[in-house]
Amino acid sequence: MMALLLHDVPRHALVLLGLFLAGLIAAPLLANDYLLTVLIVILYFAYTGIAWNVLMGFAGQLSLGHALYVGLGAYTTAALYVHFGIGPWIGMPVAILISVASGVVIGFLAFRFGVAGVYFAILTIAFAEFARIGFDHFSWVQGSSGLFLPVANRATNDLINLRGKPAMFYYVILALTVVAFVFCHMLLRSRVGYFWQAIREDEVAARSLGINTFRYKMIAIAISSGMTAPAGVFYAFYYNNLFPEQTFFILRSIEIILGPIIGGIGTLFGPVIGAFLITGLAELLEEFLRISGLDIPGVKRVFYGVCLLVVVMILPHGIWPPLARLLRLGKRKDKQDEPGA
Amino acid sequence: MTTLLEVAGVSRNFSGLRAVADVSFRVPEGSIFAVIGPNGAGKTTLFNLIAGMLAPNSGSIAFQGGRIDGLTPDEVCRRGIGRTFQIVRPFPALSVEDNVMVGALLRHADPRQAMRRAHEVLRRLDLFDKRLQEAGSLTLPDRKRLEVARALATEPKLLLLDEVMAGLRPTEIDRIVDILKQLNREGLTILLIEHVMRAVMSIATRVLVLHHGAAIAEGPPADVVREPAVVQSYLGAEAL
Numbered sequence: 100m101m102a103l104l105l106h107d108v109p110r111h112a113l114v115l116l117g118l119f120l121a122g123l124i125a126a127p128l129l130a131n132d133y134l135l136t137v138l139i140v141i142l143y144f145a146y147t148g149i150a151w152n153v154l155m156g157f158a159g160q161l162s163l164g165h166a167l168y169v170g171l172g173a174y175t176t177a178a179l180y181v182h183f184g185i186g187p188w189i190g191m192p193v194a195i196l197i198s199v200a201s202g203v204v205i206g207f208l209a210f211r212f213g214v215a216g217v218y219f220a221i222l223t224i225a226f227a228e229f230a231r232i233g234f235d236h237f238s239w240v241q242g243s244s245g246l247f248l249p250v251a252n253r254a255t256n257d258l259i260n261l262r263g264k265p266a267m268f269y270y271v272i273l274a275l276t277v278v279a280f281v282f283c284h285m286l287l288r289s290r291v292g293y294f295w296q297a298i299r300e301d302e303v304a305a306r307s308l309g310i311n312t313f314r315y316k317m318i319a320i321a322i323s324s325g326m327t328a329p330a331g332v333f334y335a336f337y338y339n340n341l342f343p344e345q346t347f348f349i350l351r352s353i354e355i356i357l358g359p360i361i362g363g364i365g366t367l368f369g370p371v372i373g374a375f376l377i378t379g380l381a382e383l384l385e386e387f388l389r390i391s392g393l394d395i396p397g398v399k400r401v402f403y404g405v406c407l408l409v410v411v412m413i414l415p416h417g418i419w420p421p422l423a424r425l426l427r428l429g430k431r432k433d434k435q436d437e438p439g440a
Numbered sequence: 441m442t443t444l445l446e447v448a449g450v451s452r453n454f455s456g457l458r459a460v461a462d463v464s465f466r467v468p469e470g471s472i473f474a475v476i477g478p479n480g481a482g483k484t485t486l487f488n489l490i491a492g493m494l495a496p497n498s499g500s501i502a503f504q505g506g507r508i509d510g511l512t513p514d515e516v517c518r519r520g521i522g523r524t525f526q527i528v529r530p531f532p533a534l535s536v537e538d539n540v541m542v543g544a545l546l547r548h549a550d551p552r553q554a555m556r557r558a559h560e561v562l563r564r565l566d567l568f569d570k571r572l573q574e575a576g577s578l579t580l581p582d583r584k585r586l587e588v589a590r591a592l593a594t595e596p597k598l599l600l601l602d603e604v605m606a607g608l609r610p611t612e613i614d615r616i617v618d619i620l621k622q623l624n625r626e627g628l629t630i631l632l633i634e635h636v637m638r639a640v641m642s643i644a645t646r647v648l649v650l651h652h653g654a655a656i657a658e659g660p661p662a663d664v665v666r667e668p669a670v671v672q673s674y675l676g677a678e679a680l
Contacts, residue, residue, distance in 0.1 A: 290545045290554075297542040300531035307491065307525070309517035309546040309594055365533075 107288075112428040123273055127266040135265050139337070141378045142272040143330060148358035148370030149279045150326035155356070156365035157283075157292060158319035159299025161216070164205075164223030166351035167230050168198040168324045172331025173341055177248055178240050180260075180336075187261045187332050195328045201226070202324025203317065210316045215302075224349060231347035240341070248339040261336035268337050275329055276371070284367055286322075295319055299365070357403055361410045363417025372419055377406055444469040444598055444629050445490070450499030450509070451653075452485055459485040461653040462499070467598070467646075472620070472630045474640045474661070477650035478674050483633045484526055486650065487602055490631075491523045492516035503598065518546070522596030524587035526603045526633070532576030536567055539575045539586055543593030558593055564619060565589040581612050588616075592623070599623075601632040605639050617643050641665070649674060 105113065123142075127135055151165050175197050176190035205226050209219045235243040256263030261271070286292045294315045297305040306312050335341055345351070362373025381399045388395060414421060445467040452460040460482045467473045475483050488494045490501055492513040501509040508516055517523075522543075531539050540561055544554040562568040565585045570578065575586060584604050591599060601620075605613045617639055624630055634640050640647065640661060647664045649657040651673040657664050664670055 288551060290549050290551065293538065293542050293545055293551070296534060296538070297531055300533055301529045303493075303513075304525070304529040304531065304590075305542070306513040307493075307517060307523050308543045308590060309514050310542075311514050 109428060112426075115426070115428070120277070127269055132265060135269055137379065137382045139265065139269050139272055140382075141374050142269070142276050143333065144354065144358045144378055145371045145374035146272060146276045146279055146333075147327060147330045147355040148362070148374055149276065149283055150323055150330065151355050152359045152364065152366075152370050153283065153286065153326065154319050154323035156359060156369070157287065157299065158295040158316055159302075160209075160316060160319060161220045162223040162320075162323070163220045163349070163352050163356070164225075164227035165323075165327055165355045166347050166349065167201060167223070167227040168327035169331040169334060169351065169355075170227075170230055170234070170341075170343075170346040171198045171201060172328030173335035173346055174234065174240055174246065174331070175328075176332045177246050177335040177341055180248060181246065182239075186259055187336050188259065191329055191332050194332055195325045198328035198331075199321050199325040202320045206317050206320035210313050210320075224352070227347050227349065227352060231343050234343035234347065237343075243343060245340055245342040247341075248336065250339050261332075268333070272333055275333065279326060280367065280371070282326075287367065291315065291318060296365075354403075357407065359417075361406060361417060363419035366417065366419045366423075368423070369417050369419040372422070373417065376418065377403065380406070442469045443467065444504060445631065446502045447486075447490070448500050448502070450486075450489060450496045450501060452482075452489055452494060452496050458653050460489065460496075460650075463650070463653070463655050464499075465648050465655065465658055467629060467631055469629055470624070470627065471645045472624050472632070472643050474644035474647045475631070475633045475650060476635070476637075476640060476647060476674065480652075481650040481674075482653040483650055484602060485653075487523070487600055487633060490516075491521065491600060517594055517596075520595075520597040521600060522591035522594045522598070523600040524584075524591050524602055524604055526606075528580075528583045528587050530575035530578070530583055530586055530590075532574065534575055535572050536575055536578065536586060537562060537571035540567075540589050540593045543590040546594045561589045561593045564623075565592075566615070566619075581608050584608065585616065588619075596628070598629045598631060601630060601634075603633055603635060605634060605636045608636075610638075613639050637665075 126138055130138065147165065147169065151162065154160050154162050172194040175194035176187045179185040179190040179193065180187065205223060208214065209222050214222055234240065240246045256267040258267060294305070294310050297308065297310060298312050298315060302312055357377050358373035359370040360373065361377050362371065363369030381402050384402055385399060388398060410417065443466045447466075448464050450460060450463050451458065463486060475486065477483055485494065489496050489509070492508065492511045492515065495510045499509070500507055503519055503521060506519070508519060511519070531542065534542075537555070537558055540558040541551075541554055544557040544561070545551070548554040548557055559568065559571070562571050565588060567582065567585055567589055570582065575583070578586060584607070588601065588604055605616060608616065613636060620630060620643060632644075644661050646659065647661045648655055649664060649670045656669045656673065657667045
């Protein structure tokens, strides 16, 4: 299994990845509370970026409404916890199920009736907006006045109920991100991964090669929406409050896709490096401005805009592809097919 | 010889224009069957009808005895008909081998088996040395061969080739003719649209001539090119 997973990954890529992961595991020992908070936000965006990338980066379907799946995941587990005392890990499968169900409905409406490209993106926005307005009037989860989770004593870590100190949350989101990363690595090397990429590149040609494009696009949206839901679970239990106006807001969806776009759509590592760059730099900028006594509201969004502009103009495929070439991290050539090997 | 593909009375209209008009023919198993005709004769429409891109307005298409008209392109491919596109459609950001891999995965779900199959096909089409290049960076002759390789990787019984020799140099044409003949000897039936008469004459066992959507002649190539109707409509009087 491991051999199959790693056979075409260059050895020094594994070493770099291992060092990177070791650094992330050790980070809470060295980082102060502020830095840890920033790292949590970075990993949150790395995770959601990886999940979004399955649909857009692999299968070529642009979703601008992934906040919907985050929100459904968040609200499902939070409501189960508040109303019935059901813990987040038991609530998570329910959240994933609901998220996948909504993704499948959107996918069916779009892919069955030939809604594609920009129109598909608009459809995803529409559903996130339905949810935002709907949840505003959904009294079981307190509507627009917000759903609050009881904030427990933070002196001890309760992993079962996700109540505890930032370091615990950090390791939870790190674990989620690592699992999602490995899962995507497997997906890309499987039949479904190849079929997705074929659909992304040219749907007509993909169909002529026997690929049932409807089915594989449905699988893509189901996996992507299902993967996004745990980010919502994390969001709910980390922030302890949920407001429809914030959770389902379109800006949340946009923030999710910034990392992959800047890092490199369709690449494995792009969403991760993108999240580190954009969130890291934005926080650095804010911190720098705060220290120098300048308080400019909205500076982060202007910064996101500039980053996006620069990347789209100079590196349209994102930062990761040229960086990977520089570090020689491309796919290893299959040795068994070389003559004489 | 048994019939592999049977097209019976097929017509297709595009809002008033009759692109294919009541065309009937049979492709025997093991043959190389060429469809020729001037531009706008309905050749590509006929191909798209067989490949499931379009449904006929009337008539029927049967493959190995089963009706395939009205099936979707992916269903037609899974039945065992591979096709290329006149205007090539590679997956540009994927490597050459991954392009062919997509085709090979149809019959081999295990990626490693599919890759072995893809490499076999790439060797046959002289693309093995270029397998790690991005498909978008290939030259036109290589892209044409990649079209054939990708379709072949789906292991079809019938291969539809839409002008794979157009734009190729004579030596390249000879090479692809050799490859196709070899594949045919191994049991592959080929239905091709071609303008390069030199290739058609050397490769085809049967020829169908379309003109204004209708079949005006059918038979062995040497006979067909002597038919007055064909000479007048397609080859031009000077060919006499």
